[in-house]
Amino acid sequence: MSTIPEATVDAARVGRRVVELGLSPGASGNLSVRAEGVTYMSPTGVSLSALDPEQLAVMSAEGVQLSGPRASKEYPLHEAMYAKDPEARAVIHLHSAQAMAASCLRPASERSALPPVTPYLVMRVGRVPSVAYAPPGSKELGEELASVEGLFHGALLANHGLIVSGRDLAQALDRAVEVEEACRLYVQLFDAPARWLTEDDVAVLTQRYGTPW
Structure with a gap:
């Protein structure tokens, strides 16, 4: 009897949790x-919510499908995210409501689609750049993400939602939740005279936690 890889068990568990949290409507x-x-x-x-540990797509390091059902069309986007974050071993892309809304707004700055609205966004994720729109599942979307300069662990895809990376799926999920919450606050405070963390505040946190901004 073959052993089910622990990574695929984690994938099914995290997939269910994403849906339980209301971050993945339908089959998105x-x-x-x-x-x-x-x-x-x-x-x-x-x-x-319906991922089967034994029925995941298996892709080679060269991007060739080795076994399993057909992989999500967003595979090129995931590959681009792995290339952006060399320490990443997991990627999650969601069409969650608040991230979708924030991705339709103008970016907070050239560096980040979201402002440093809370210390937790800065500590756990860092900057969240905006990725220019390209059709979902297209090679161009991955290229747009790849063209964003600098290191980042999360991004907003224009009119499309969020993508995050992590050293494992647990960290990626934590980052997705943090980005979703920051998006909710940004949407609520958009164009209001809000107070964000200062540059000095951000510098202290990024130096302490090693996140990019």
Whole structure:
């Protein structure tokens, strides 16, 4: 009897949790995790709540599908995110409501789509740049993400939602939740005379927690 890889069990568990948190309406969203020299990815058209550890797409390091059902069309986007964050071993992309709303607004700055609205966004994620719109699942979308300069662990895709990376799926999920909450606050405070963290505040946090801004 073959052993089910722990990474695929984690993928199914995190997929269910994403849906429980209300971050993945319908069959939207996708996730991937790297382990044992391959990338396991959620299949196309399958709700994250219904992921089967034994029915994930298995992709080679060269991007060739080795086994399993057809991978999500957002595989090129995930690959671009892994390339942006060399320490990443997991990526989650969601169409969550607050991230979708924030991704339709003008970015807070050239560096980040979201302002330093809370210390927790800065501590746990860092800057969240805006990625220019390209059709979902297209090679161009991955190229747009790749063209954003500098390191980041999360981004907003214009009119499309969020993407985050992590050293594992647990950290990626924590970051997705943090980005979603920051998006909720940004949407509520948009164009209000809000007070964000200062540059000095951000510098203290990024130096302490090693996050990019």
